[in-house]
Amino acid sequence: MExxxxxxxxxxxxxxxxxxxxxxxxxxxYRAQYPLGCCARCKQADPTV
Numbered sequence: 169m170e171x172x173x174x175x176x177x178x179x180x181x182x183x184x185x186x187x188x189x190x191x192x193x194x195x196x197x198y199r200a201q202y203p204l205g206c207c208a209r210c211k212q213a214d215p216t217v
Contacts, residue, residue, distance in 0.1 A: 172185045172186065172187075173185070173186040174186065174202050175189055175192060175202055175203045175204065175205045176202045176203070176204050176205070177189075177205060177206055177207045177210055178193075178204055178205070178206060179206050179207070179210035179211075179213075179214065180207065180209075180210050183202060184207050188207045188208060188209075189205045189206070189207060189208070190205070190206050190207055190208035190209075190210065190211030190212070191205055191206050191211055192204070192205035193205055
């Protein structure tokens with residue numbers, strides 16, 4: 169079984185599958201393990217992210 173690639177949504181503060189990302193950031197605290205980003209749902213709710 170293949171493990172999904174994960175990222176950390178800074179808005180809802182959860183690890184999510186990379187396919188749900190609305191935007192991924194290039195740097196951040198979790199960059200070594202998980203890229204930081206914002207899921208599509210949070211990005212739609214707050215377009216300034």
